[in-house]
Structure formats: structure tokens, C-alpha cells
Amino acid sequence: MDRTNKPKLDQRRAPIYEALENFRQMRVVPFDVPGHKRGRGNPELTAFLGEQCVSVDVNSMKPLDNLSHPISVIREAEMLAADAFGASYAFLMVGGTTSAVQSMLLSSCKRGDEIILPRNVHRSVINALVLCGAVPVYVDPDVDRRLGISLGMCRRDVARAIREHPNAVAVLVNNPTYYGICSDLRAIVRMAHEAGMLCLVDEAHGTHFYFGDDMPVSAMAAGADMSAVSMHKSGGSLTQSSLLLIGPQMSVGYVRQIINLTQTTSASYLLMSSLDISRRNLALRGRTVFARVGEMAEYAREEINEIGGYYAFGKELVNGDSVFAFDTTKLSVHTRDIGLAGIEVYDILRDEYDIQIEFGEIGNILAYLSMGDRPQELERLVSALADIRRRYQRSSIGLLSQEYIDPEVVMSPQDAFYAPKRSVPLEKSVGEVCSEFVMCYPPGIPILAPGERITSQILDYIEYARSKGCSLTGPEDLAIENINIVIGGKK
Amino acid sequence: MDLWFSEFHTPDVKHSIRVTRHLYSGRSDYQQIDVFDTPEFGRVLTLDGSVMLTERDEFIYDEMITHVPMAVHPNIRDVLVIGAGDGGVVKELTRYSQIRRIDLIEMDPQVIEVCRTYLPENASRLDDERVHIRFENALRSIRRSNGNYDLIIVDSTDPFGPGEGLFTREFYGNCFSALRPDGIMVNQQGSPFYRQDAEAMQRSHKRIYTTFPISRIYQAHIPTYAAGYWLFGFASKRYHPVDDLNAEKWSSLGLETRYYTPLLHVGSFYLPAFLENMLREVEQDNSQTVL
Known part of the structure; x- marks a missing residue:
């Protein structure tokens, strides 16, 4: 397997963690920020988070390096991460994978450039387009009509987009999707490179691809140019920590400059050390850990499918193209056949069974399994689903299936976002051009993005999602009764 | 020393x-x-x-969790016991000749081994031919049994450790499905005295109360448990724990007991005011997901 990356550096090292441990021993007197001074100045916070934790909440300094310009321990940690992930270089990110995605896009496109991408991307991707002014060329993702979920991009659709937009600068792939669905990444990388375009990968849900056997190919192994990896999802690091990986074609210095445009100059050592320690754990034990997660997910799938009514889908979706591979560590369940929307099952699980899952949408729920799970909790989840079916099963007539709505892009997200605009009641917005986002969160995939035409089909979908209890976010009006539209955009 | x-x-x-x-x-x-x-x-x-x-006070627990449902339901034949690796509950159950099958589900085989070695008196009846021991996760096994039991006894550890899954709504719901239409579930409900215990008791009582048409609490004095004061839950699809008590029939079986009597049976359902209030609080809270 060519993608099995063999690290060359000593992955038992964790330079940032080691430097912090040394630093603690030195008992340096702090006359620098942060002002809580190892927690002494904020006893309530120290009591809550623990002395150990606040004592390493420190500032950049010579022995601890500086994330904006790393030359010692942070640089070593980044090189170790690159080695572990098989990348040319890896940047530690402290602004979430959102910042990794944005840096990836800002590094590869400028105002007016075209970028090819599927519409079911995370909001952070389209946010980046608002920032840089690039113009999206959407490839319709394939759709599974039974499940009502977007799949990956078909090869011929990517090829057509490249042919029709030869000047586009990059192709962005969502790999895997939230549901664990992968496109044919190697083929897409090849097509992009042949056309002189970069291939960028939003790999937020694929950290474990770098550390597992029988897993879908990772972005770096497939030859992609950049990838945003959510270490805090399957990688086990602290929330908000992330990695940006790059291939040999990219300039380390230029990407660093781009990152520094928006990244904090007071990067948290809690986040950075969590990346360092988690990378070490993944490199040393990742294969065993993720094999176990995969087994647990397979077990849960079998048990859930045995309940009846539910469909916990898996590898059988693989079709050689738009579902080129399936990430079996993901546990998604189609709920519509028991007469409940996914969001309803999500709410019942939390309200009545004290079980919090990742998200529920129109037809499906997703339970996030990871290295921290144990069989006994999995039994609770399966049993709760069995009990929900016993108590609530009803006819599924009247339940919508989620449809992929092919958007009409009227102007670039940046032009629409900054255009003269006004607020109108949602129901009076049909035909207008939207100047902001509307999405259910999670999963955070926009229903409407800036620059897209508002249709009655989209409004119906928003209304339905709202009535089922989806949490809608995005618009300036938090109540989501009004929406900002571009003045003069109406057809 | x-x-x-x-x-x-x-x-x-x-x-x-x-x-x-x-x-x-x-x-x-x-x-x-x-x-x-x-x-x-x-x-x-x-x-x-x-x-x-x-050894000194186990009779109180084992008698109260067993004889109360046995004296109410007229014809218990198939029993499921969850936890109870020490064999005390099974020892009481095997005294009833009407019972034809006792399934014991214990997740931890080592508990049974240790009890067989060090508490042979208690564990002696685990070898009764009606007893079938399975070592597995109780949530998993109960999910798979449909309407096969007249009585389920949940003899769990406390809700803050490996037994946590046995205090959940999903567990009680699957117990409901595993019982015949006139079945009874009895569980140890912890203690209402100290705050953390009391809150756990309220949580699980609420879950049982919203799952079974009849759900009542009864009490016993057990010196070595927290506050020396212990509760049991009686949940049932048809029989009321006091109204349907058949004291004469039970007495006619001639079982010798050291704690349980039919008179105490009735008395154990009369609860102190503070506990009644605690139970009322959760019984009247009807916050369910509205669909």
C-alpha cells in the first residue's frame, strides 16, 4: 500500500510538550502575559481548570518558540507532524479547522479566480471565498435518493467542470463528508494537476485516514497539494486545534505568511501541546486505536440494523465513483423508515435518554465514535434506538426526504456579501439574491450562501427544517425571520 | 493490629x-x-x-427484592435476574417450585467465581438446574428478548460505575418489552438520604415511572448501605404491589423468612413525607420531547 506512510523521524518525541515540562521545572518568574500568572491571579479559574492546566497557559518566549515564526520546538513539532502525516510540511493551527480551510483557500486563490468545488462544503469554505473574492464553480455532488444525503463528486462531473473552466486555479474536495463518504481522490488530484490546477482537500473528518489500515486514501497519500485536518475530531486533541498539511508544490514560507494574516500572535500552548501529544499518540498507537473504533462502529451497525426500521449504512454504498470509499468508523443511521426525522431522534436521545449525538438532520443521525468510546456506552446508544422505535414508531408518510438543491450562483460570495443590501421577511425573498448564509448547524453546510438566488423550494426546506427542530444559523437576524438580500438582484 | x-x-x-x-x-x-x-x-x-x-445483613436485601413481587404476581414462571453474581437473589428464587426458569445475566464472570469460592452459602444455588447464567452486557441481551419473562429483578451496583447502563431509560424500556403483558420489574433504587444518591434515585424513578403504567417505591433498613436506608422500585404492567398482594397464598407456601412478612410488605410501601415529595416532584414533571 503506497499510502502507508513510514515516518522517518523519532515519533516518540513531543518537543512542545517536553519544552513545557522543562519550563515548568525552571520556575521562571513571570513578568509577561498572560496576566493570571500561572493561575495565581485567578483562583476560581484555577480551581475549575486545574493548576496543571493553567501553569502551562503561557506566552511565546525563547525556550518555547513562537508559532508565527517557528525556529525551535514548534518547528520541530511541525516537522514531526509532517513526517507522521506524510506531508512536506505541517502547520499547527489554533483557530480551528476553519482557519486551516481559510488559509488553504487564501494561499491558492485571489480575487476573481475561479475555484471548482462541491456545493455541500462546510461554511468555512464559502466564508473564505467571501474573504478572498474567488468565484465558486459548483460541481453538483451525487445524491443518494433513499438516504437523502449528498455523496462525493463523480469523476466525469469534475472533468466537465475543469474543461468548462480551464482557468480555474484549484479543485477543492470534501473528503470524507461528515457521513464518511469519499470521492475518487487520486483521480481528481490527477485531473486537477493535468489541468495545472491545485487540489485542496477539506479533510476535517479524515484525520484517522493517516493512521489506519483498510481506510480510504488520505489527501497527502493521494498527492493533494493542501489538506485541512481536524485533529480535534478523530485525532483526540483539544477543541479548536487543527493541522494544515501541504505537499511539495507549495511554498512553506508563503503559506506561513497567509496564515499569519489572520492567526493570533498569542497562540495557546494548551492547544499546541495537545496537537503535539496527540500526533505522538496517533503515530505510535493510531493503527490499533482506529482498528478498535472501526470494530465498534461495525458492531453498532449490525446491532442497529437488527432492531429493524433503522438503516445504519456502511460499505455497501460504495459504487466506484461518487462513493469511491466509505469510512467505516462513521456511524450514521437513516431514521425516516421508523417515521421520525433524524433531528427528532437526535432530540429524543438527548432529552429522554441523556445521550448527545453529533447531529441529526432530515433523514439521518450521526453518532460520532472515537478513541474515547467504550462498548458499554455503545450498548446504551443501540438500546436507546431500540426503545425509541418501540415508543415512537409511526408512518413515515409526510416526512420529507432531503433533496439536493442545485443553487443558482448569481454573483461571487464576496460581491454579494459586501453589496448594498436590505433586510426583508423570509417569505418575501423569493427571486432575490441572498447576501448572507443560512444553514443548519451542525452539520454547517449552507442551505443558502451569499450570491445565490432564493427560491421557494429553498424557503420550503428552511421552514421544514425549522419545524422539525433543526437549529438554523447564519443570518444577521438571529430569529431568522428576515434575510439580507442584494438590492437590485431580483430577476 | x-x-x-x-x-x-x-x-x-x-x-x-x-x-x-x-x-x-x-x-x-x-x-x-x-x-x-x-x-x-x-x-x-x-x-x-x-x-x-x-453475611450479616444480606437477607434483608435478598428477601425484599424477591418476595415482594413473588407475593403479588399469581404465577411467576420465567425470571430474569440482572447482576446478582453473588447468588443471593437466586438463592431466594429457587425456593419457589413454581419457577421453571431463572436466567442470570452478569457482566463480570470474576464476581461469580469469587463468590463461589468465598461465599459458598450464597452461591450454592447457582447450580440449580433451572438457573442459566450468561456473561454479557445486560443492555444487549435484554434488547434481544421479547415478552418472555414474568419477572425481571435488577440487582445492580450503584449508578456511578459499570452498572450505570442499568439505570437508564433505554434499559427500562427494553425491560418493558422483555416482560409478558402482566410482568413485573423490581430493581434496587438506591438510597434517598444523601443528596447525590437521592438525585440518582429521582432520575431513575422518573424513567421507570414514565415507562411502566404502575411504578411504586418501597423501602427497607439495610445497615451496611448508605444511610442504612434502602429503596426498591416495583414497576408493573398490571398488578398493583399492595392491592394485588395475595398474602394468604404466599403464607400457604410456608417459606421461612427473617425480614419479609406480608404485613411488612404492605408497610414497606408507606413512605416518609420527604420521600413522597421527592417522588411527586419527578412524577409530575412531564417534560418530554414533543413531536
Whole structure:
């Protein structure tokens, strides 16, 4: 397997963690920020988070390096991460994978450039387009009509987009999707490179691809140019920590400059050390850990499918193209056949069974399994689903299936976002051009993005999602009764 | 030598028993298991440092969790016992000739091994031919049984350890499905006295109350459990624990008991005012997901 990356550096090292441990021993007197001074100045916070934790909440300094310009321990940690992930270089990110995605896009496109991408991307991707002014060329993702979920991009659709937009600068792939669905990444990388375009990968849900056997190919192994990896999802690091990986074609210095445009100059050592320690754990034990997660997910799938009514889908979706591979560590369940929307099952699980899952949408729920799970909790989840079916099963007539709505892009997200605009009641917005986002969160995939035409089909979908209890976010009006539209955009 | 076993009943309350010998100490896949000899309570089994049973007072627990449902339901034939690896509950059940099958589900085989070795009196009836022991996760096995039982006895550890899954709504719901249309579920409901215990008791009572048409609490005095004051839950699809008590029939069986009597049966359902209030609080809270 060519993608099995063999690290060359000593992955038992964790330079940032080691430097912090040394630093603690030195008992340096702090006359620098942060002002809580190892927690002494904020006893309530120290009591809550623990002395150990606040004592390493420190500032950049010579022995601890500086994330904006790393030359010692942070640089070593980044090189170790690159080695572990098989990348040319890896940047530690402290602004979430959102910042990794944005840096990836800002590094590869400028105002007016075209970028090819599927519409079911995370909001952070389209946010980046608002920032840089690039113009999206959407490839319709394939759709599974039974499940009502977007799949990956078909090869011929990517090829057509490249042919029709030869000047586009990059192709962005969502790999895997939230549901664990992968496109044919190697083929897409090849097509992009042949056309002189970069291939960028939003790999937020694929950290474990770098550390597992029988897993879908990772972005770096497939030859992609950049990838945003959510270490805090399957990688086990602290929330908000992330990695940006790059291939040999990219300039380390230029990407660093781009990152520094928006990244904090007071990067948290809690986040950075969590990346360092988690990378070490993944490199040393990742294969065993993720094999176990995969087994647990397979077990849960079998048990859930045995309940009846539910469909916990898996590898059988693989079709050689738009579902080129399936990430079996993901546990998604189609709920519509028991007469409940996914969001309803999500709410019942939390309200009545004290079980919090990742998200529920129109037809499906997703339970996030990871290295921290144990069989006994999995039994609770399966049993709760069995009990929900016993108590609530009803006819599924009247339940919508989620449809992929092919958007009409009227102007670039940046032009629409900054255009003269006004607020109108949602129901009076049909035909207008939207100047902001509307999405259910999670999963955070926009229903409407800036620059897209508002249709009655989209409004119906928003209304339905709202009535089922989806949490809608995005618009300036938090109540989501009004929406900002571009003045003069109406057809 | 001054050797004591201590258990924290709250962070600020400690219950100690003088120990003459520490007979066994071992760690299973699930928990820490210890056996002591003590002058006051005889042999003592602890799991994760909590007293599970003592030779001196186990009869109270085992009798109250067994005879109360047996004296109510007119014809219990198939019984499921969850937890109870020490064999005490099974020992009481096997005294009834009407019972034809007892399934015992215990997740931890090591508990049964230890009890067979160190508490042979209790564990002796585990070899009764009606008893079928399965070592597995109770949530999993109960999901798979549909309407096969007349009685389910949940003899769990406390809700803050490996037994947590046995205090959940999903577990009670699947118990409901596993019972015949006139079935009964009895469980140990913890203690209402100390705050943390009381809150756990309220949570699980609410879950049972919203799952079964009849759900009542009864009490007993058990010296080695927290506050010496213990509760049981009686949940049932048809029979009322007091109205449907058939004292004459039970008495005619001639079973000798040391704690349970049909008169105490009725009395154990009369609860102190503070506990009635606690139960009312959760019984009247009808916050369910509205679909």
C-alpha cells in the first residue's frame, strides 16, 4: 500500500510538550502575559481548570518558540507532524479547522479566480471565498435518493467542470463528508494537476485516514497539494486545534505568511501541546486505536440494523465513483423508515435518554465514535434506538426526504456579501439574491450562501427544517425571520 | 493490629467496618473485587470499594427484592435476574417450585467465581438446574428478548460505575418489552438520604415511572448501605404491589423468612413525607420531547 506512510523521524518525541515540562521545572518568574500568572491571579479559574492546566497557559518566549515564526520546538513539532502525516510540511493551527480551510483557500486563490468545488462544503469554505473574492464553480455532488444525503463528486462531473473552466486555479474536495463518504481522490488530484490546477482537500473528518489500515486514501497519500485536518475530531486533541498539511508544490514560507494574516500572535500552548501529544499518540498507537473504533462502529451497525426500521449504512454504498470509499468508523443511521426525522431522534436521545449525538438532520443521525468510546456506552446508544422505535414508531408518510438543491450562483460570495443590501421577511425573498448564509448547524453546510438566488423550494426546506427542530444559523437576524438580500438582484 | 475497611457514603461521611482478614483482592475487566472477614458483619464482598453484601445483613436485601413481587404476581414462571453474581437473589428464587426458569445475566464472570469460592452459602444455588447464567452486557441481551419473562429483578451496583447502563431509560424500556403483558420489574433504587444518591434515585424513578403504567417505591433498613436506608422500585404492567398482594397464598407456601412478612410488605410501601415529595416532584414533571 503506497499510502502507508513510514515516518522517518523519532515519533516518540513531543518537543512542545517536553519544552513545557522543562519550563515548568525552571520556575521562571513571570513578568509577561498572560496576566493570571500561572493561575495565581485567578483562583476560581484555577480551581475549575486545574493548576496543571493553567501553569502551562503561557506566552511565546525563547525556550518555547513562537508559532508565527517557528525556529525551535514548534518547528520541530511541525516537522514531526509532517513526517507522521506524510506531508512536506505541517502547520499547527489554533483557530480551528476553519482557519486551516481559510488559509488553504487564501494561499491558492485571489480575487476573481475561479475555484471548482462541491456545493455541500462546510461554511468555512464559502466564508473564505467571501474573504478572498474567488468565484465558486459548483460541481453538483451525487445524491443518494433513499438516504437523502449528498455523496462525493463523480469523476466525469469534475472533468466537465475543469474543461468548462480551464482557468480555474484549484479543485477543492470534501473528503470524507461528515457521513464518511469519499470521492475518487487520486483521480481528481490527477485531473486537477493535468489541468495545472491545485487540489485542496477539506479533510476535517479524515484525520484517522493517516493512521489506519483498510481506510480510504488520505489527501497527502493521494498527492493533494493542501489538506485541512481536524485533529480535534478523530485525532483526540483539544477543541479548536487543527493541522494544515501541504505537499511539495507549495511554498512553506508563503503559506506561513497567509496564515499569519489572520492567526493570533498569542497562540495557546494548551492547544499546541495537545496537537503535539496527540500526533505522538496517533503515530505510535493510531493503527490499533482506529482498528478498535472501526470494530465498534461495525458492531453498532449490525446491532442497529437488527432492531429493524433503522438503516445504519456502511460499505455497501460504495459504487466506484461518487462513493469511491466509505469510512467505516462513521456511524450514521437513516431514521425516516421508523417515521421520525433524524433531528427528532437526535432530540429524543438527548432529552429522554441523556445521550448527545453529533447531529441529526432530515433523514439521518450521526453518532460520532472515537478513541474515547467504550462498548458499554455503545450498548446504551443501540438500546436507546431500540426503545425509541418501540415508543415512537409511526408512518413515515409526510416526512420529507432531503433533496439536493442545485443553487443558482448569481454573483461571487464576496460581491454579494459586501453589496448594498436590505433586510426583508423570509417569505418575501423569493427571486432575490441572498447576501448572507443560512444553514443548519451542525452539520454547517449552507442551505443558502451569499450570491445565490432564493427560491421557494429553498424557503420550503428552511421552514421544514425549522419545524422539525433543526437549529438554523447564519443570518444577521438571529430569529431568522428576515434575510439580507442584494438590492437590485431580483430577476 | 487495627485494620478497618472504610467506604465513603458521601465525601463527608465514612462508614467503617473492622476487618480481621482481607481474603481476596483482584481486578476484573470491569471492577475491583474484594472479600473481607469482619467481626460484626461476617464475610463482606465489596466492588470498587462499595459494600455489595455482608453475611450479616444480606437477607434483608435478598428477601425484599424477591418476595415482594413473588407475593403479588399469581404465577411467576420465567425470571430474569440482572447482576446478582453473588447468588443471593437466586438463592431466594429457587425456593419457589413454581419457577421453571431463572436466567442470570452478569457482566463480570470474576464476581461469580469469587463468590463461589468465598461465599459458598450464597452461591450454592447457582447450580440449580433451572438457573442459566450468561456473561454479557445486560443492555444487549435484554434488547434481544421479547415478552418472555414474568419477572425481571435488577440487582445492580450503584449508578456511578459499570452498572450505570442499568439505570437508564433505554434499559427500562427494553425491560418493558422483555416482560409478558402482566410482568413485573423490581430493581434496587438506591438510597434517598444523601443528596447525590437521592438525585440518582429521582432520575431513575422518573424513567421507570414514565415507562411502566404502575411504578411504586418501597423501602427497607439495610445497615451496611448508605444511610442504612434502602429503596426498591416495583414497576408493573398490571398488578398493583399492595392491592394485588395475595398474602394468604404466599403464607400457604410456608417459606421461612427473617425480614419479609406480608404485613411488612404492605408497610414497606408507606413512605416518609420527604420521600413522597421527592417522588411527586419527578412524577409530575412531564417534560418530554414533543413531536
